[in-house]
Each structure stands twice: as structure tokens, then as C-alpha cells.
Amino acid sequence: MQSRKRILVTGGAGFLGSHLCERLVEEGHDVICLDNFFTSQKSNVEHLLSRPNFELIRHDITLPIYLEVDEIYNLACPAAPCHYQYNPIKTMKTCILGAIHVLGMAKRCRAKVLQASTSEVYGDPEVHPQPETYRGAVNPIGPRACYDEGKRAAETLFMDYYRMHGLRIKIVRIFNTYGPRMHPFDGRVVSNFIRQALQGEPITIFGDGSQTRSFCYRDDMVEGIIRMMESPDDFIGPVNLGNPEEISVRELAEVVLELTGSKSPIVYGPLPPDDPVQRRPDISLAKSRLGWQPKVSLRDGLQRTIDWFRSINLSDYRPPTPNYGPPWVPSRPQ
Ligand code: NAD
Ligand code: UDP
Numbered sequence: 001m002q003s004r005k006r007i008l009v010t011g012g013a014g015f016l017g018s019h020l021c022e023r024l025v026e027e028g029h030d031v032i033c034l035d036n037f038f039t040s041q042k043s044n045v046e047h048l049l050s051r052p053n054f055e056l057i058r059h060d061i062t063l064p065i066y067l068e069v070d071e072i073y074n075l076a077c078p079a080a081p082c083h084y085q086y087n088p089i090k091t092m093k094t095c096i097l098g099a100i101h102v103l104g105m106a107k108r109c110r111a112k113v114l115q116a117s118t119s120e121v122y123g124d125p126e127v128h129p130q131p132e133t134y135r136g137a138v139n140p141i142g143p144r145a146c147y148d149e150g151k152r153a154a155e156t157l158f159m160d161y162y163r164m165h166g167l168r169i170k171i172v173r174i175f176n177t178y179g180p181r182m183h184p185f186d187g188r189v190v191s192n193f194i195r196q197a198l199q200g201e202p203i204t205i206f207g208d209g210s211q212t213r214s215f216c217y218r219d220d221m222v223e224g225i226i227r228m229m230e231s232p233d234d235f236i237g238p239v240n241l242g243n244p245e246e247i248s249v250r251e252l253a254e255v256v257l258e259l260t261g262s263k264s265p266i267v268y269g270p271l272p273p274d275d276p277v278q279r280r281p282d283i284s285l286a287k288s289r290l291g292w293q294p295k296v297s298l299r300d301g302l303q304r305t306i307d308w309f310r311s312i313n314l315s316d317y318r319p320p321t322p323n324y325g326p327p328w329v330p331s332r333p334q
Pocket of ligand 2: 080081082188190193207213249275
């Protein structure tokens with residue numbers, strides 16, 4: 001193992017965060033997992049609680065916190081459109097105040113800090129596949145803007161702390177990622193389709209299903225994120241991380257039906273506003289600078305995810321908001 005570091009993972013109890021914590025604990029680092037459990041629950045990291053080099057803190061990253069750390073992975077933010085749109089003002093605060101708080105901490109501790117940005121910074125892209133140099137087509141006043149613009153503003157803050165204070169920063173732009181431990185009521189397409197197929201419920205396609213996404217398996221993503229953190233300080237990104245294997249939502253539904261052996265019917269509903277038509281990462285930069293590319297095919301990854309969904313009890317999971325299942329109409333926070 002390389003030198004033992006004190007590492008903070010914000011959003012560490014979430015889908016990606018919990019796997020990241022697991023890897024870092026296994027590597028022998030002292031890991032602090034910070035989360036407010038908005039879109040996750042303690043059970044995601046329960047198996048780590050007895051480890052002496054793991055600590056769990058319930059905290060909301062929109063509020064300041066003082067910790068002594070060497071590295072920060074900033075993942076705290078709801079990632080599923082239906083949940084981040086539930087309280088859009090809170091989502092924007094999480095992105096921006098969260099970034100300010102981790103950057104302030106990094107400045108004080110002279111820590112290295114990585115931002116989990118997103119392909120959503122490209123909006124509904126006119127350039128395909130999307131390279132990091134593409135500046136995006138985001139609707140700043142639409143329902144996705146709280147997340148898209150929040151993540152864009154967070155990138156701006158990271159760059160300004162880098163230019164102004166010489167902070168060691170890293171920015172990764174994560175494309176759709178899936179796998180075991182996704183919240184079953186997360187509302188994202190992979191978790192919805194698998195849950196629906198296994199329960200014999202209709203598979204809900206928004207629009208005609210011709211829109212595309214490129215899905216990356218979680219192990220590949222965690223590897224890419226860690227490689228980025230460990231790359232030389234002069235490589236700050238942004239760097240795209242994702243699997244370039246592109247598929248339409250309709251084809252995805254068919255593969256899920258085939259792999260689950262489900263007889264669920266497919267139903268079609270309205271396409272949410274500003275839903276991107278196509279998305280595929282150009283990962284040339286990650287390949288050349290990180291020596292990284294995904295290894296797990298979509299079918300293999302889906303099979304592993306389906307096996308995990310079969311193993312869980314849905315009643316152990318509280319839906320983060322009532323909006324996970326279509327037809328969802330954003331309701332006001334109570
Ligand atoms: P997730 O919802 O499972 O994880 C997010 C975690 O952040 C949850 O545990 C949630 O409770 C926590 N959180 C939310 N608001 C918080 C706050 N104010 N304070 C503290 N904790 C808070 O989602 P994920 O898929 O694991 O995503 C992790 C990160 O990666 C997010 O920042 C997301 O924007 C980014 N990302 C993910 C994907 C993907 O496809 N999974 C794609 C692009 C970007
Ligand atoms: N989608 C769908 N049915 C669902 C959930 C999502 O057809 O039950 C579509 C959604 O409209 C989008 C795609 O699947 O076109 C991916 O949606 P997701 O919420 O997973 O992530 P996004 O990439 O849009 O942030």
C-alpha cells in the first residue's frame with residue numbers, strides 16, 4: 001500500500017460513494033464518510049462500520065464542517081432527475097455551498113480535492129460523442145438546471161480556487177453509471193427497469209425510447225475516479241469517465257426483459273422536458289492520461305445488477321421522495 005491517507009468522501013453512503021469508501025478502506029486509508037442520507041441509507045456502509053479505519057458522519061454539506069484530511073472526494077448531491085428536482089433550490093445549494101465548503105476545507109488542510117461532475121454539464125448536446133472541450137447546451141431555466149447549472153457552477157468554483165489559491169483539484173465528468181447498491185427507488189432508468197421487470201410491473205419508457213445513453217458499470221467508474229485522484233497534480237481535468245457503449249432506452253428495456261426473463265409489458269409515457277436526446281462520452285483523454293477504459297460490458301454489468309436486485313428486500317428501502325415512479329409529477333417539498 002502507498003502511504004496511509006485521511007480521506008473524506010462526501011455522499012459516501014450513496015451508490016458510488018459507498019463503493020469508493022469500500023475500496024479506500026480496503027487499501028488501508030482512514031476514511032471519513034459524510035452523508036445526510038437524502039438518497040441513501042446507512043445500510044450501504046453497514047459492513048464498514050466495524051472497521052477501525054472507517055468513520056461515518058451524518059452531516060449536510062450545505063453547512064460548514066471542520067475536519068483534518070489529506071484528500072476529499074466530493075460526491076454529495078442527489079443524482080437522479082426525479083429526486084434532484086424534488087427540491088431544486090436545495091440541489092443548487094448542495095452543488096454550490098457543498099463545493100465552497102470542501103474547497104475551503106482543502107485550502108485550510110492543503111488537501112487534494114476531486115469534484116464528481118457530470119455529463120449533464122453538456123446539457124442536450126449538439127456534439128456527439130461529447131469531448132471535454134465541448135461547452136454544452138444547457139437550458140439555464142429548465143427543470144434540470146438546478147443540477148446541470150449547479151454542477152457547472154461547482155466546476156467554476158474548483159477552477160477559480162485552483163487559479164487563485166493554487167489548490168490541487170481534480171474534476172471528473174461522470175456519465176450514466178449503474179450497478180449493485182443503486183437505490184431501488186432511485187427513479188433512474190436502470191433501477192426502474194430492473195425493479196419493474198422483477199416485480200412484473202410495466203416497464204415505463206419516457207418518450208418513444210429512441211433517446212440514447214451510455215452506461216458504465218460501477219467498478220469501472222470507481223477505478224477511473226481513483227486513478228484520476230492519483231494522477232499527477234498537473235492533470236486537473238475535467239476528464240470524461242464513462243462507457244462509450246451507446247444504447248437506446250428502448251433497447252435497454254428489451255435487454256432487461258431478456259436477462260430477467262420477465263413478461264412485463266412495455267408502456268410509453270411523456271418525455272420529461274429537456275431530456276437529452278443522445279449521450280456518449282469521448283474518453284480519449286481518460287485513455288491517454290489515466291490509462292483507463294471500462295472493462296465490463298453492458299450485459300455483464302446488467303446481469304450482476306439484476307442478481308443484486310433479486311437479493312434485496314424492497315421494504316428495507318425508503319423512497320427518497322414520492323417521485324421515483326412514473327408517471328411522476330414533481331410535488332412540492334413538505
Ligand atoms: P446517490 O444519490 O446514490 O449518492 C449521492 C449521495 O449524496 C447520497 O448518499 C445522498 O444522501 C448524499 N447527499 C445528497 N445531498 C447531500 C447533502 N446536502 N449533504 C450530504 N450528503 C448529501 O448518487 P450516485 O449515483 O452515487 O452519485 C454520486 C455523485 O456522482 C453525485 O455527485 C452525482 O451527481 C455524480 N454523478 C453520478 C452519476 C451516475 O450515473 N451515478 C452520473 C453523473 C454524476
Ligand atoms: N427513463 C425512462 N423510464 C424511466 C426512467 C428514465 O424511459 O422509468 C429515461 C429518461 O427519460 C432518460 C433516460 O431514461 O431519457 C435516462 O434517465 P435517467 O433518469 O436514468 O438519467 P439521465 O441520463 O436522464 O440523467
